[in-house]
Amino acid sequence: MSKVILQPSGNKDAREHYENTIQSPVPIQVLSEYLSKGTINQLKAFYPDELVPTWGVTPGKNNVNVQKWGKIQTGDVTVFSANGRIFASGVVVLKLQHKGLAARLWDYDKSGQTWEYVYFLDEIKQHAIPYIEFNRAVGYADNYIIQGFNVLREELSERILSSFDLRSEIYLPDISEEEYEQELLQFEDHDNLDTNRLGKGRKEQSFLRKQLFKNKKVGVCGICGNQYPVDLLVAAHIKKRSKCSRDEKLDFRNIVMPMCKLGCDDLFEKGYITVCNGKIQRNSKKEYTPHLFEKVVQIETSECLYWNENTRKYFEWHQQQ
Incomplete structure (x- = not known):
């Protein structure tokens, strides 16, 4: 089942990253300097215009984000939030870890980490979903504020995907x-x-x-x-x-x-x-x-x-x- 990835994007770094690699997707030519030929061929199949919306997360303190990132799979939906609302979403196509690529795209943060846990998105959509609507759909308190990168469990994800029609019909989770x-x-x-x-x-x-x-x-x-x-x-x-x-x-x-x-x-x-x-x-x-x-x-x-x-x-x- 597809899951929902919470990605708060209100701080300076996140706003700049959204503008630089989501609103202005990364050319495959740049990615090809870092990724294998096989991966580039995969991306070309998904992005015929060769422009790839790209996101990443840092390992975080004590590698707190690594295990969360490990749960991400094709078909999961990232929701971007800031200023009291969800303002955009995108569907996960592919993920990989690459410190060199992340440094090229986003440099390093103040703690010396880069956003090396990378994932590529498609079906970018704009939204204006107030937190209160999101909270009521998922069952949170009305005053809950999305803070920190997180991957929701399937039950909660299903509520969000259904309530706001976010599910992809193209990128589907791998099911054996x-x-x-x-x-x-x-x-x-x-x-x-x-x-x-x-x-x-x-x-x-x-x-x-x-x-x-x-x-x-x-x-x-x-x-x-x-x-x-x-x-x-x-x-x-x-x-x-x-x-x-x-x-x-x-x-x-x-x-x-x-x-x-x-x-x-x-x-x-x-x-x-x-x-x-x-x-x-x-x-x-x-x-x-x-x-x-x-x-x-x-x-x-x-x-x-x-x-x-x-x-x-x-x-x-x-x-x-």
Whole structure:
């Protein structure tokens, strides 16, 4: 699950760092002087404009920040705060420790430390969230003031991410197949969409989306074949999830495919289109308005990119409904 990173930014150093390496992102050319070719290639894939919003924290007194920084992972959301409000957020893409890079970007503080525990951000958004709204969302006292770098536990993070719509659909936490299976086992006997299920079930969705999109910003709809930003694509089950056995749910490489929110997901889920031997077909059992018929005709007979011998049985189940 994604976590929230609290990053107060009201002092002089933090304000300057925000202006110099977030508002004015660091050119990859500068980073390439310090980082490996493999890391630079990773960053180029995430930042096609080759401008990288960059942040870092010092080890802190008695290395207090090191363990906190160690908890950070891809998909976590940093919230920047100052003057009684959260003013910006960014999603973690990658992290690394590099004292030389940090010194180049930010120099050293008065205690001789530099901000060597570095992480790179994307999806920078501006906000104006008063502390009192943040505090009530997370369950803190109204007069709580964000002080010091911190990484919140998952339960508190979930409240913030949901309350202020901060979660990324592109950068997702790393979830192992074992964690995915555990998630399925936890809910298979009571798979209702209550609040608890919605919160914890996001681990399952994050896993499936990561398998399909792999932190890419653009993907292809498996039905219409059109390319879209991934926030306009869903990880759709070919066979309705509620009808899947546990083994079928675990067959995630074959039972899930990307479908666009611009029509294909609903058309497929509600049975207006089916897939037969790899071709998109109109369902003759359904009634169509003229506009719906026009929409379906545009994709009818197209090749389904995800039809193969491994997915065939799931498409056949869907066709028989």
